[in-house]
Amino acid sequence: MPQLSNEHKLEIERVLTQSSIIPVITIHRLADAVPLCKALYEGGLGVLEITLRTECGVAAIREVRNALPDALVGAGSVTSIAQYREVELAGAQFVITPGVTEAVLEFGVTSEAPLLPGISTASELMMGHIHGYRHFKFFPAEVSGGVAALKALAGPFPGVKFCPTGGIRRETAADYLKLENVAAVGGSWLTPADKVAAKDWAAISDIARASLVDAGKQSRASD
Numbered sequence: 236m237p238q239l240s241n242e243h244k245l246e247i248e249r250v251l252t253q254s255s256i257i258p259v260i261t262i263h264r265l266a267d268a269v270p271l272c273k274a275l276y277e278g279g280l281g282v283l284e285i286t287l288r289t290e291c292g293v294a295a296i297r298e299v300r301n302a303l304p305d306a307l308v309g310a311g312s313v314t315s316i317a318q319y320r321e322v323e324l325a326g327a328q329f330v331i332t333p334g335v336t337e338a339v340l341e342f343g344v345t346s347e348a349p350l351l352p353g354i355s356t357a358s359e360l361m362m363g364h365i366h367g368y369r370h371f372k373f374f375p376a377e378v379s380g381g382v383a384a385l386k387a388l389a390g391p392f393p394g395v396k397f398c399p400t401g402g403i404r405r406e407t408a409a410d411y412l413k414l415e416n417v418a419a420v421g422g423s424w425l426t427p428a429d430k431v432a433a434k435d436w437a438a439i440s441d442i443a444r445a446s447l448v449d450a451g452k453q454s455r456a457s458d
């Protein structure tokens with residue numbers, strides 16, 4: 236069975252350690268993509284997950300990659316190999332899936348952009364583990380047992396690190412980040428719909444900064 240390369244493992248580790256909070260971004264108007272991502276980046280979030288939940292997701296990845304060359308821009312909500320290929324062509328630097336299929340796990344081993352596979356059970360984790368994956372998205376985190384479930388998974392899988400997402404908010408991010416096996420958390424609380432609709436980019440930067448402070452990852456003095 237083809238195994239995940241060390242290079243891919245290190246790349247995904249870099250994604251998860253570069254920023255402990257990863258915004259899960261859904262773009263409804265392509266024109267919002269660059270200013271919204273810029274606001275998040277300026278607020279201290281250097282890793283951006285742009286989902287394929289809307290038609291302009293792929294175009295948004297392409298535009299943000301060009302506009303923010305120093306950010307790490309990845310694709311989220313990828314559910315097929317066809318989408319995986321499409322986002323790689325658009326320049327995605329990493330790919331996140333909500334769940335796993337054998338085909339996606341195999342593709343991720345040889346793909347250009349490294350994969351962060353989504354799991355919510357020990358069995359799904361084991362499917363990825365046998366391919367060499369050691370980093371997983373834990374999704375949907377809150378309804379799958381949250382902090383308690385991640386503590387339980389630490390026992391049988393000591394070398395595995397997670398990025399929980401799904402139902403995490405600014406107030407609860409720190410509870411997850413305290414866990415040894417959590418490298419980063421993701422969520423959509425960083426891009427509230429009303430602020431995006433009002434193009435209030437300064438407020439988005441403020442939410443990013445405040446979230447990092449609340450998560451204990453940055454002091455206000457260093458802003």
Ligand code: 3PG
Nearest residue numbers: 259400401402422423424
């Ligand atoms: C994801 O795909 O990671 C989640 O849908 C984000 O979950 P949230 O909207 O509850 O933060």
